[in-house]
Amino acid sequence: MSGVSIPPVRVGKAWYVTEHKIRAMRGYAGTLIATGIGTPFLYLFAFGVGLATLITQNVGPNPNITYLQFVAPALLASAALLVAQEEYTFGILLGLKWNPTFVAMNSSPITPRQIVDGIMIFVLIRMIITTTIYFLVMILFGAITWGWGALTIVAGLLAGFAFSPVAAYSATIEEDRGQFAILQRTIILPLTLFSGTVFPLTQLPIFLQWIGWLSPLWHASELGRQFSYGPTEPIWLTVIHVVYLVGLGVLGWQLCVRKVARRLNK
Amino acid sequence: MSEVLVRVYDVPAPVITASSLTKKYKEFAAVDGISFEVAPGESFGLLGPNGAGKSTTMRMVGAVSTRTSGDLTILDMDPNEHGPEIRAQLGVVPQADNLDTELRVRDNLLVYGRYFGLPRAAIAKRADELLEFAQLADRAKAKVDDLSGGMKRRLTIARALINEPRILLLDEPTTGLDPQARHILWDRLFRLKEQGTTLVLTTHYMDEAEQLCDRIVVVDKGQIMAEGSPAALIREHSSREVLEVRFGSDRNEGAALQLEGIGDRIEVLPDRILVYASSGEEALVAVTNRGLEPVTSLVRRSSLEDVFLTLTGRSLVE
Numbered sequence A: 001m002s003g004v005s006i007p008p009v010r011v012g013k014a015w016y017v018t019e020h021k022i023r024a025m026r027g028y029a030g031t032l033i034a035t036g037i038g039t040p041f042l043y044l045f046a047f048g049v050g051l052a053t054l055i056t057q058n059v060g061p062n063p064n065i066t067y068l069q070f071v072a073p074a075l076l077a078s079a080a081l082l083v084a085q086e087e088y089t090f091g092i093l094l095g096l097k098w099n100p101t102f103v104a105m106n107s108s109p110i111t112p113r114q115i116v117d118g119i120m121i122f123v124l125i126r127m128i129i130t131t132t133i134y135f136l137v138m139i140l141f142g143a144i145t146w147g148w149g150a151l152t153i154v155a156g157l158l159a160g161f162a163f164s165p166v167a168a169y170s171a172t173i174e175e176d177r178g179q180f181a182i183l184q185r186t187i188i189l190p191l192t193l194f195s196g197t198v199f200p201l202t203q204l205p206i207f208l209q210w211i212g213w214l215s216p217l218w219h220a221s222e223l224g225r226q227f228s229y230g231p232t233e234p235i236w237l238t239v240i241h242v243v244y245l246v247g248l249g250v251l252g253w254q255l256c257v258r259k260v261a262r263r264l265n266k
Numbered sequence B: 001m002s003e004v005l006v007r008v009y010d011v012p013a014p015v016i017t018a019s020s021l022t023k024k025y026k027e028f029a030a031v032d033g034i035s036f037e038v039a040p041g042e043s044f045g046l047l048g049p050n051g052a053g054k055s056t057t058m059r060m061v062g063a064v065s066t067r068t069s070g071d072l073t074i075l076d077m078d079p080n081e082h083g084p085e086i087r088a089q090l091g092v093v094p095q096a097d098n099l100d101t102e103l104r105v106r107d108n109l110l111v112y113g114r115y116f117g118l119p120r121a122a123i124a125k126r127a128d129e130l131l132e133f134a135q136l137a138d139r140a141k142a143k144v145d146d147l148s149g150g151m152k153r154r155l156t157i158a159r160a161l162i163n164e165p166r167i168l169l170l171d172e173p174t175t176g177l178d179p180q181a182r183h184i185l186w187d188r189l190f191r192l193k194e195q196g197t198t199l200v201l202t203t204h205y206m207d208e209a210e211q212l213c214d215r216i217v218v219v220d221k222g223q224i225m226a227e228g229s230p231a232a233l234i235r236e237h238s239s240r241e242v243l244e245v246r247f248g249s250d251r252n253e254g255a256a257l258q259l260e261g262i263g264d265r266i267e268v269l270p271d272r273i274l275v276y277a278s279s280g281e282e283a284l285v286a287v288t289n290r291g292l293e294p295v296t297s298l299v300r301r302s303s304l305e306d307v308f309l310t311l312t313g314r315s316l317v318e
Helices: A012-055 A065-096 A101-106 A112-140 A151-161 A165-168 A179-193 A205-216 A216-228 A235-264 B001-008 B054-061 B079-087 B103-116 B119-131 B148-160 B179-194 B206-212 B230-237 B252-259 B280-289 B305-314
Strands: B016-025 B029-038 B043-049 B069-074 B090-093 B167-171 B198-202 B215-220 B223-228 B241-246 B263-266 B273-277 B296-301
Touching: A012 A065, A012 A112, A012 B103, A065 A101, A065 A112, A065 A151, A065 A165, A065 A235, A065 B054, A065 B263, A065 B305, A101 A112, A112 A151, A112 B054, A151 A216, A151 A235, A165 A179, A165 A235, A179 A216, A179 B016, A179 B043, A179 B215, A205 B223, A205 B241, B001 B043, B001 B206, B016 B054, B029 B054, B043 B054, B043 B206, B054 B069, B054 B167, B054 B198, B054 B206, B069 B079, B079 B090, B079 B241, B090 B148, B090 B215, B103 B119, B103 B148, B148 B167, B148 B179, B148 B206, B179 B198, B179 B206, B198 B305, B215 B305, B223 B230, B223 B305, B230 B305, B241 B280, B273 B280, B280 B296
Parallel strands: B043 B198, B043 B215, B090 B167, B167 B198
Antiparallel strands: B016 B029, B016 B069, B215 B223, B241 B273, B241 B296, B263 B273
């Protein structure tokens, strides 16, 4: 071993991957901020003010809750999900194929696990920015009526995290044949429509309600509602929301590590 | 006696040792039991045609591809156990540039330096030095996509040097570059070699191997066909000179029959006939003496291309 000095492998290397993503993001930061601020205004105005004039009842178990208050936590969760979806699909395939920065990272001391962890941290940061802006606009619109309302943000972050199995799937795509468009149309869109986001899940016929039970968006929307206007469901159901979202998130994340590791080790 | 002992101790331990190194994809052996050693400061080349297993070997040496069998030691470490520690001391120039096209030229160096855990100030200083070295100082703020192929390659090399690697791995460093860009690149690599950096490169260009490598292995179908310095390989596997004669595509085969006995060996290629001889001029005289009149004729020194042709019966660039 004489003459060979092994530099210590530092923990927290995943952060260097995050740093890279943040530096790359600077190029389109303006667009991100503009959509980050513009989107909640548009959606909350359209649903919470516009559509709300037509909907004055049947929005949930608590008759004092307005439609705006009902729909806002779900819109926040959808916004987080949208960020996660973008990074877990295009972000992953970009790094593996179109602009193969993951390959370059992997030829340095960075491991596939650290690459995926770094991406996860980056997605978390992007979601925190998006959901915080959303939350502030929700306060402006009077959609937050409970002291624990800020936890709606956490529900949103869990919605995005629970979407990580999509990242694992993206890591297996060798050829781009429009899989992401199919994913959007056959899974994301139906999930958004049938997840108790713009109307309560209980309004659906029972044979369609299972879509909501499987959907991270339903769990996150309901969880967010428990925080934004106070508990309306039994505590065990709230715990199920959290366990389901975290469980799905961890599963997808670990699966993604395995897929990326396998793909980079040619 | 003591002098001999001192010499033995002076021989530095190899930085790379591969023994029966094998990589299989299902049943196909991309690398089929190759063994070699690379000494520190040496410039070592893997010469072979596309698909010979060069890139696969490089990925295994780069500690990103797990071997199927055999032994591999890089800087006294096994890549199966110490991948990140090994990669911390390598510089890698892959066959296909994987610069980040979302970042500007200098930023590519800055983010890459961070992967090695280097402090920002040190990376910034080193990045400026490397941009000078790569003759890209005036392009620091340019977009990667606006660079020429040669510039991208030089930036990739600069990036690979950000951690002051002990071994620089270059996979086909000049493939796809025009002659001028290649010469600039060779000049840069030659400087690194002079500074004592260990270079390991793959190429299917014999002139590149001759220019840059102290020692090469000729690889074909995942196996090593021959090993030695470029000059030694030529001496061993080819004649001193080669006479190239062309009679026109349809007439080469026929003419070759009449050339029998001239020189040491005759090789018929689709477009020309190669006559291996110690004197090309004498061989040409012999050809004309037999009443044959080639359309063109050329006498040149033997090259690694001829070595490869002799060893495998095929040319390097097909």
